[in-house]
């Protein structure tokens with residue numbers, strides 16, 4: 001039977017949720033207008049005042065906020081509460097070199113941990129579980145967020161943080177951990193290592209995993225589920241909007257429920273900024289309506305995905321977002337075509353190659369080149385060179401069909417592509433533009 | 434009579450072959466025959482070792498990707514046209530040879546050809562019917 005951490009919220013009627021959103025949005029807009037000169041200026045430039053915002057229907061009138069705004073306003077420019085009310089920061093490295101620093105009041109942390117607790121309960125977690133948090137602790141939101149959520153659910157929490165794989169495995173086995181929280185690439189790495197150590201899935205006590213903070217494919221999910229003998233749940237979030245737990249997967253595993261009592265989601269056309277109807281693919285935009293210290297209005301996440309309000313079998317009523325199909329920061333434009341690393345990963349796994357790969361983009365004689373380095377697997381190896389070459393050709397044509405452009409495949413020996421204990425570095429772009 | 438050949442994936446980078454021979458040497462495994470097939474980017478190293486089981490075990494331990502395949506070793510008559518007659522025989526029987534390579538000087542100083550075909554048993558039969566013998570691994574120094 002499906003269990004919920006806050007059933008009255010997670011299964012509220014659409015009208016109730018919209019009511020909360022209307023009321024909270026109006027209040028939030030007033031809050032930033034009164035306390036954040038940067039926002040007030042942006043709104044004034046667009047000719048909007050708090051009086052224009054009477055509810056969610058008026059959301060489109062507000063200006064967007066981008067990572068660039070965060071960079072300009074760094075470090076205190078978007079802070080909406082006096083320092084005496086703030087108790088913590090979390091931080092992530094920005095793509096432009098400047099770090100993103102997000103601020104939290106005690107109330108903000110409390111609500112964030114509630115969101116993570118909802119994710120853990122949705123993954124089957126109860127106070128009888130032993131939850132190992134192998135996300136990095138410290139400035140990264142993964143560790144602290146899931147740690148807090150795990151406490152709220154009442155799990156016995158093992159704060160291993162990331163790294164030291166041997167010790168991770170020791171704790172999983174010795175303390176009989178039942179839930180694992182980490183990045184999917186690290187989960188895959190742990191699974192691979194445990195398999196090599198001779199553990200079969202039924203010897204591994206884990207039953208569920210909550211994996212996020214980087215893109216991963218359905219094929220990778222199945223791989224992880226098989227090697228660790230678990231059900232793997234996706235979780236989504238970004239430092240700017242609090243951290244993991246903005247949305248999370250339920251038992252249906254067909255998208256992540258966005259915690260709409262705290263966030264309003266929109267999908268926009270990344271080129272024009274126009275709001276797209278439900279079901280269309282575009283850039284995800286979030287407005288945080290309950291954050292005190294670091295509220296973001298219409299923040300452009302750069303994640304490309306689709307929203308769905310289709311009734312979910314789990315009973316939750318909050319809108320679902322698809323797994324991001326790629327970040328537009330990761331999105332590579334190669335020969336004028338949009339390429340997402342996740343598309344490449346899907347093709348690799350379909351062809352029996354491992355999810356450890358590297359993409360190398362270069363420009364030779366004014367033409368973009370794409371090389372995909374792939375580790376040879378036992379199932380694709382043969383004593384016949386012709387067979388290997390034939391399979392390689394199939395992969396090349398699979399990539400061409402998926403991406404629309406040609407890619408060179410380089411087969412490398414197993415374990416030569418670096419395994420990561422944090423976010424995987426998949427792309428090396430050598431182009432100097 | 435077939436012989437176990439080990440084929441190892443070779444990435445085309447300096448030192449890869451040396452890594453493999455290093456593993457075998459450390460495990461006191463002798464190589465009886467070796468052949469490499471390659472493209473510009475990668476290749477397949479094919480070896481006949483004196484102890485195929487432990488050679489493959491050691492290589493797998495070191496993370497190499499390999500496969501074990503039955504191949505047929507044929508003694509080539511020590512006379513002009515010796516190889517030609519063997520090849521003619523195989524070709525007449527309609528058996529497709531995927532690849533082959535020579536081994537000089539087994540334990541008795543004779544010359545052998547290693548054949549990889551889809552149906553190794555059938556090749557052995559054809560050879561036998563024509564008075565030629567597929568030789569066992571021991572002749573090549575397998576133990």
Ligand SMILES: [Zn+2]
Pocket residue numbers: 250251252257312313314315316
């Ligand atoms: Zn659901």
